[in-house]
Amino acid sequence: MVRLITHNLLSCHAKGCTTNNFPLQFKDAEIEHREADFNPEFIRGLLPKIEWKALVDTAKELGDTSLPYEQPEMMDDELLKTLHHVLLEMHVEEGQMICPNCNHVYPISNGIPNMLLAEHEIA
């Protein structure tokens, strides 16, 4: 944790930060790899919600270049396995996520990101 599947579904929610607030940029990320159940149906079900470009860019930032730049039309088993690895098996345990728009810093400690907003960041 933070896994890329989750990261792909989060955007900055600070007050007034509504454009260019995704994807959050990892900084000083400490990565761990852990095996997870491969469930092709689960991955297929998620795909419509995944922002492909953000996923590929983020994986690349973290040193994984296994995904094709363009989202393929057909998902074969091999691609699903690659996706499974990128989405579920890479964990960012320490580091920060930074909003590309307002630079808000969301610190990650022991795999749990702190996404609480401070007083001046809520309306």
Add this chain to the structure above:
Amino acid sequence: MPTKYLVVFAQSHSDFRIPELKSIAELHGFPLHLPDPCDPNRPFMVIELDQEEHARLLAKRCILIKSISEFYGQGDNYDQLHAAVRKNEALWEQYKQDTSFRFSVAAYNHSITKSRQREVMESFGYMEFLGRIDLKSPTIVLGCYEEYGDTRGKEFSNKVVDGQFRQVYFGRLIEEGSARALISRFDVKKRAYFGNTSMEAEISLLMANQCLARPGSLVYDPFMGTGSMAYPTSHFGSFVVGSDIDGRQMRGKGKQPTPGVLRAAAQYGTAHRIVDLLTFDVTRNPWRCGGLFDAIVTDPPYGVRAGAKRLGRRRSPTPKQLEAYLEHQAAPRPADQPYIPPTKPYELSELARDLVVLARYLLKPEGRLVFFLPTVNDEYEDVDIYTMLCEGMELIANSLQDFGSWGRRLVTIKKITSDIYPIPFSDNSGQSQSTAQHEPAHKDFREKYFQGFRKGSTSLYDGVVQ
């Protein structure tokens, strides 16, 4: 052709029995025909199913099922029962010739002496079973159950009298309920990590069934706490995401780097299905889009143990608070001393309504929201539940767990729309607009709880310690 089956229920949570049967039938996609009229308070129920396999599936997953049998007959007395069983000979004649068997004679709310058990067995002599009697591993078990009335809370004169039962049932055992064993497996006291907000195992298992937890479904608990909902749901194969306004609830005290929720999940072999844990106020959530989850299952804070909070202040900060806040803002914080923003209380009826609107946004179509709502029993009316529904969200079940003067209702709501709704709380005010005129009994529950549910209580928010 549908066949009749006799369900023997465990002696608890009667209000949850039918919702659970329906949920598990829906989970496996088979039809279930309930009797009409249907009294969930009786411990025996005769249902109809298309296949024996469906009975087995129910017995393997329903927490409240003790056993399921193929139904051969019932009666107010043994004459009626035997007449019914004879009539159904077509169902059991195949076992007459050479099937090994055993009889079991039991009672609900009473125990039958050995000698009368023998008498009962002998009264089935007309069935002419020629097979071997095998007490250890018979091919079939024939079960006879006498149902005595509940005497709890009644007069002495209602005392159980042997043989004076309400009803007697007979059938062939198909499957013992194996899911009940999970109650002890998920026992909170045996868990590597738990807290004073942890939910008892049996109820959290029932919640997992209400949310149709299954391999590959994605489940979210926005009030994660110590993670009680995550363990049974991930056990049934779901992937789980949890968040809480207070990260310490998920991490636990002490120096261990692995969060408590993951330590507990590891004990159950499901840590890899806990997708992520995140710290945020669910009314200020960072989810990028909606339509994400198959189910939201949660025990919202209702202020008795873990008060509902949201970011913001009840009143303007004192000079001291302001100073602390400015200091926080100026200096970067080490990760182990996260900035803890001020919070203000969150009224329960408002929270419940917000939760339904949020679930409509975050759930996939057909997804379910399953959560507890505490209510004052004397004041509760069914309309209370309807005041918190919104367009596109339909009530599926509402089961009471009764604690006397108060109770909590497990509410199951289904998203019946695939329309896209705007993001809730997006005006960034964090306030829901209440249009409801009716004041539900769960309004200001916390105050009523602390006042012992006296009538005419007034809200005391600003005086209550968090």
